[in-house]
Amino acid sequence: MELKMIFNFIFGPKQKRNLTTSALADLQVGERAILEEFELDHPIAEHLMNLGFVPGLEVTVERSGPGGDPRVYRVEGTEVAMRRELSRHIHVSLVGAPAFGD
């Protein structure tokens, strides 16, 4: 507890997260969010939706491959891997704290 206060004193408190839309790529592993719009070409967006990635549903960042990219995302029962460059174009709105603790 004290260490944290000292930390914050020296480095400033951690930036408050922007609660409006971010992209899927901005989420950390373990975080959840709600899928918003896809800034993608229609066929790609369709494909994602067919896989189960539908705006309005909750997405979890399950894990990442060794090296951090691609990452695996989960929506309901489906897990899908995609590259960072794609997940930058999928907008989400944040839900709250990480899905599982450290």
Added chain:
Amino acid sequence: MTCHPVARPQDEAPDTSYRTVAVVGPPNSGKTTLFNRLTGLRQKVGNFPGVTVEHHTGYIRGGEGEEVALIDLPGIYSLTPKSEDEKVAIDVLHGNMPGMSRPDAVIVVLNSTNLHSHLVLAARVIAVGLPTLVLLNMADELHKQDGSVDVLSLARQLGTPVALVSATTGAGLEAVTNFLSGASPALEPIELPVVGSTRSVREWAVRVGENANYRRPATPVWTRRLDDLFLHRTWGAVIFGVVVVAVFQTIFAVGQPLSNLLQKFLDLTGSRIGTLLPEGMFRSLLINGVWKGTGSVLVFLPQILLLFLVIGILEDSGYLARAAVIADRTMSRVGLNGKSFIPLLSAYACAVPAIMATRTIESKRDRIATILIAPFMTCSARLPVYTMVIAAFLPNRPLLGPFLGTRAVAMLSLYLLGFLMAVLTARLLKSTVLKSKDAPFILEMPPYRWPKFSSLMMRLVDRGKAFLYRAGTVIMLVSLLLWAATNFPMHNGHPPAIQDSVVASLGHAIEPVIRPLGFDWKIGVGLVTSLAAREVIIATLGTLNGIDAESHSFDLQNALRHELTIPGAIALLVFFAFAMQCMSTIAVVRRETNGWKWPAIQFAYMTIVAYVSAFAAYRIVGHFIR
């Protein structure tokens, strides 16, 4: 797509039996396992006209004992005409596929553990208007993971018969036979919301699921745990490395020796049969032409079957998807993606099964790009040639103590050369002709499963047959042509000495073209015969010099030193590194791309690269070494 209620013809004729039934479903729904279970070994493979998409046709006994043809369509997520697979499915279901009459009915196979997504496809298929049976597959997994669904409610909401089945255990499959004999319960056709965005259809699917008390199973814990391991930062990479080495070793240490054994056996049998026949043209044709030709086809089978066994295990267990994720980072630097990794790795053993393995790559452009660069990977057939030439021209001096000698370095450089050319070509292709911005790397991670032995076996039989019938025929044909070229023109009914045969004339004919590379007509003959298989050049050069290549390799090395200068030898090595000489590869590329266009392009490209590089090598090396 229609907003009108779906009329069903079977309302009128209760004992209509269907003659042709299409089977549709998403990937990872167990559709293929189901199809195999229903049709057994009575399957045929073919290509849809004009595309690289394959279809399997199998036969099943209908209710009254008549034969019903089941057509397995490629796995699709929806019916939008965006990908080749989907276009094919749409064409078949609407009766627009040339050479194929419209199916009488459709069976939709869905994964019961992923109902909402898959119902979207089901709705669209039902709306096509054919009598439809919806199968919710993987019932065993659904129940094991505490999921459930009210099938009757679902049937009422969809307006078609629905059954919960398990292709792996066989449960519930009587629904299929009932359906085929028209004995399924009759249901009110329903207006399905197929016009509308995927999102709204999906919302409908969720409502339908709720009404049917669909309880989605919990994500299996062990899949998550295994992924913690297999996609771990360090352990994941380590395990990946182990798997890669295992695949490699299997092909080299098991597949290659098996192939060699088979070759020896076939050769032995061939000569045994030969002794039973009178000498002459017929015997030569039978043994050296037909038997040898068949042998050159069969000899690939151990490697193909072995590779597909390994890939089958990796794929069915679910690990292959994870491997593709791990490999993706490196592959993306080249312009490809992780799915190309295993095929390209296999190409180090032999390009033939590797090219066949590219079918796991969904993006057509990525698949073709992978096929086009696969032969640059130094396949095992090049090794005897490399070994012979290096041994003839490079004395072995230790460079790094006993671990690395000059010859090993030379060999490794050739490996590197092939690899670099592959990377270069991939980069070139993916930034020009085969750009695919519209096919980003999106890969579904299926849950881990135990591979099923019977599924694996069926796949092996399937791939084996596909290779034998389509590629095998081409290989056989070229074999016979080569036999003819080496055995004509005849003198008094005896085959000519190789120096006087058609093959030799060909060698002389191309000599002016290859002389700038430092090659003479004998090498030219070798280049022609190496069309059969790269290593054949050794035997050919031996024969041309009156030497038995196998038993007197030193003498052959001596002969080579008279044939070639050092620049010429290096040019020959470079030529072999880059040239597409293997007709079996050409045959397989033709089969996998369903046409001659790509094999022709590939052949032309690789020949030009080989020629230019060999020429450059000859000139540059010749500058420094006489």
